[in-house]
Amino acid sequence: MNISIIGTGNLAFHFSEIFMSTSDINLIEIFGRKKTLPKEFNNSINYCNCLTKLKEADFYIICISDDYIKKISKKIITKRNNIVLHCSGSTKMDVLSDHLSHGVFYPIQTFSKEKKISFKKIPIAIESNSIKSLKKIKKLGLLLSEKVFLASSDQRLAIHVSAVFANNFTNYMRIIADEILKSNNIDSDILNPLSLETTDKLKYLSSKKAQTGPAIRNDIKTIKKHLHLLKSTNHFKIYEIISKEITKLNNEL
């Protein structure tokens, strides 16, 4: 399979790494706006900064900001056999409808250039405008991951929202925790075993069963002590609203 990657961000970088190390995949080119390929990429990869000069590929995988997917994709010249894919959780497939064969290839994971990652366990949500292309996209997905599944654009949006909670907001909870410790002269590393266990528990218990803490116990005295400590910070409101919602959960049980 000949693949072109459009973009040089985090996801483009991780795709380039896994494509380079997968024997049935041939990464023929990366497109970016800059003059040269950013230095974190393997410098043996062909680089192109002119969309109309792209080589013909089986897949053009667009890994750029949602806002530019439609505009950039229109400039790619394709025939029926060239499938154009985007990788966005919250963008409908039909922004690519100028191309006869198009689809979506959405890996449910968080990517940072500084952190290596194995694709094997990453679920990939796919979609396509034709059954023929869908089969090809699935084949590509299975070269990277054990878990490739069909999801409509609406389902994908729901997955993306849920991923925002499970990753972005979860990470922000840890940012707040670290800030509270820092302002009390405590090393934030002491939370690492707790953070690890919080996720590890989900292998054995449902998230509802794993819920502990003052809010689920309706322990109003402790909640008040905590709110008092937070009262002059931006975190007060977040503590209050989340605790209120968890308390409702308690009443449901």
Add this chain to the structure above:
Amino acid sequence: MNISIIGTGNLAFHFSEIFMSTSDINLIEIFGRKKTLPKEFNNSINYCNCLTKLKEADFYIICISDDYIKKISKKIITKRNNIVLHCSGSTKMDVLSDHLSHGVFYPIQTFSKEKKISFKKIPIAIESNSIKSLKKIKKLGLLLSEKVFLASSDQRLAIHVSAVFANNFTNYMRIIADEILKSNNIDSDILNPLSLETTDKLKYLSSKKAQTGPAIRNDIKTIKKHLHLLKSTNHFKIYEIISKEITKLNNEL
């Protein structure tokens, strides 16, 4: 060291397990309100439901709800050599001041009876009213964990608040994520690799550097799509307020 555990909840259970398997510790008794020791505990442990009949111990470790610590602890009969400890994050040490030797033994971890846990990496925050007792408490702590450190009652409260964010609220983010997926007929297991990676990243990156997603990118279009999907749910407000705070963080950088 002869130890009595006061209480039969999650923490009492995990302490009983680790004490039973630690050669320098002798778990002499557990106190509970019920007639008999709950069946999940090892049935070879002595059980007592009358506080005034407790055997003399080097440590009485109180593992009960914060609200009852003061009241219950007053009923324990002690001499100078018997140290009374509570394990609460948000309770000041001096609720135990009726006892000549007292202190705090606070393991920073989430405990559920259904999930086994290793104490070795769990940070334990300790405090005492005397240097002599503090040394003994530290010795006890080091039998269980590599990381035993001194924290004042105020610092411990800050640790507890931070743990609420890092564990309780983080778990609630996953409850929300699972709900969103369920209502869109998607298996919530697809988020497990993402949840694992979210925590694993923190070994390599600070929480601030690990932050990704629409809010930190100030991607207002995506945020609006997500809020639209959530508009008739309780999660709308939480999404809105957390995104607003993350966006502020973006402006700071």
